[in-house]
Amino acid sequence: MSNKLEKRIKIKKRIRGKIEGTKECPRLTVYRSNKQIYAQIIDDISGETLASASSLKIEDKLPKKEIAAKVGELIAQYALEAGIETIAFDRNGYLYHGRVKELANAARKAGLKF
Numbered sequence: 001m002s003n004k005l006e007k008r009i010k011i012k013k014r015i016r017g018k019i020e021g022t023k024e025c026p027r028l029t030v031y032r033s034n035k036q037i038y039a040q041i042i043d044d045i046s047g048e049t050l051a052s053a054s055s056l057k058i059e060d061k062l063p064k065k066e067i068a069a070k071v072g073e074l075i076a077q078y079a080l081e082a083g084i085e086t087i088a089f090d091r092n093g094y095l096y097h098g099r100v101k102e103l104a105n106a107a108r109k110a111g112l113k114f
Contacts, residue, residue, distance in 0.1 A: 012093030019088045020044050028075065028107065028114075029090040030100050037068045037099055039075040039107075041084060051078035068099035072106030079112055086113045 021027030021044040031038045038054040053074035055067045062070075079087065094100045108114060 008093035010093075015090060015093065019090050021088060021090075025086050025088055026050055026084060027090050028079075028087040028112070030092050030094065030103055032068075032094060032099055037064075037071050037103060039071055039103060041075065041079050041082075041087060050084060051075060051082050053078060064099055065102045068102040069106040072103035073110045075103075076107040076110030076112045079107075080110075085111070089114045 019027055021042050023043050023045065026041045026043045028039060028041050031040075036055045039052065040049050041051040042049055053071050055071050057074070058067055058070055060067070060070075079085075089104055091100050091104075096104070104114070
């Protein structure tokens with residue numbers, strides 16, 4: 001494994017030790033690859049994914065940050081349709097910067113409370 005990946009996994013474990021998604025306050029987790037970005041709202045107690053969105057559904061040719069913002073809006077829309085207003089944000093070991101930050105800010109603007 002690369003040193004960068006090991007560091008991210010170590011941070012991820014530390015975050016997951018503190019954050020747990022419940023039915024009342026599920027966990028919004030973000031995964032980003034080099035090309036795509038994915039977001040899921042998870043209830044850790046029952047082990048269910050309550051809502052999910054990804055950049056695979058977006059056909060527009062936009063910069064990665066704008067695509068991440070659209071995914072944030074989508075996940076917020078799906079969450080509000082499922083009756084979820086408050087979430088715990090899990091950045092999954094990534095820095096709160098760039099695409100992860102854009103996704104979080106767009107989800108906040110669309111109505112989710114962190």
